[in-house]
Amino acid sequence: MPHRIKKMREAIAAQTSAAVAETQSTNPILAELEGNLRGDILEMKSMESMQHRHFAKKYKVPKYMHYVSGIVAQDVAVNDPITRMMLVWSADAMLIDEFIQIARYMVKFDIPMPEGFKVSVQTFITDSAKTMTAHDGNDQFKAITATQAEEIYQIIASIEAPEQQPNDQSYAKFLRELGKKVEALKSKASFQRAKEYYEKALELDQKVGAKNDLERVNKQLNDSEKVPK
Structure with missing residues (x-):
């Protein structure tokens, strides 16, 4: 094992031990979990990727x-x-x-x-x-x-x-992605739900980029109405 990696792991182990010792919980099971979490957080921080x-x-x-x-x-x-x-x-x-x-x-x-x-x-x-x-x-x-x-x-x-x-913009962006995910199911019911998501997204933020999505799903709904029964 390269010396640098060994030193890094030793440092993480030492920090983990200290974190476990610092936990304030009186419940020993919870104290162990909290200590593990502190150690895992320190390990995460050591990863740049x-x-x-x-x-x-x-x-x-x-x-x-x-x-x-x-x-x-x-x-x-x-x-x-x-x-x-x-x-x-x-x-x-x-x-x-x-x-x-x-x-x-x-x-x-x-x-x-x-x-x-x-x-x-x-x-x-x-x-x-x-x-x-x-x-x-x-x-x-x-x-x-x-x-x-x-x-x-x-x-x-x-x-x-x-x-x-x-936040309106955050919610609108989610609604647009949700609309695309549901639209991909390609059924009349999913097109209708996708339309509702796109409309709500645009109500929250006109600049969310869902106008073309709404036009497309409206066309899909219109086309589905033309299919012979």
Whole structure:
């Protein structure tokens, strides 16, 4: 092993040990998880490549999800740092089901983002959903399905309070990508849903770029009406 890499790993191990010692939880299981998370965050920071960070998170998120699922199952507001961080990591790692589970919980109880994030949880969700929905998928990260993307939309659409709405531009960009994902299903029902997403996107932001998309899906709907029964 090259000396530089060995030194780096030793430094990370030392930082991890210190992080475990610094945890404040009295519950030993939770203390261990918090210590692991601190160490994993330090390891992430040692990686300059964002792609490698995201790939690493794909394998680190599952070890926290049993705990996070327990928090979610309580169905009460818990401002838990592990759960909040897993929203971010599941988005980065394209772990869609985990992201949806945590996003639904955090929106329901208006749980804030982890410290250091300057966007609301609602806007983080639409930002992340836009990125995930636009991703075509590859060997490392599967593409989101139209059903999953629409589940995320339902989470945001369930918000009634004006002060909890996501940023208009962020939401509009997600809606446009959602429209394209649903339109690709190529059925009359999917064309109609895509039309509604494009229209809502344009209501939020006329410059989102969905005008041509709306024209195209309207043509598809008109053409489908002409098909002999």
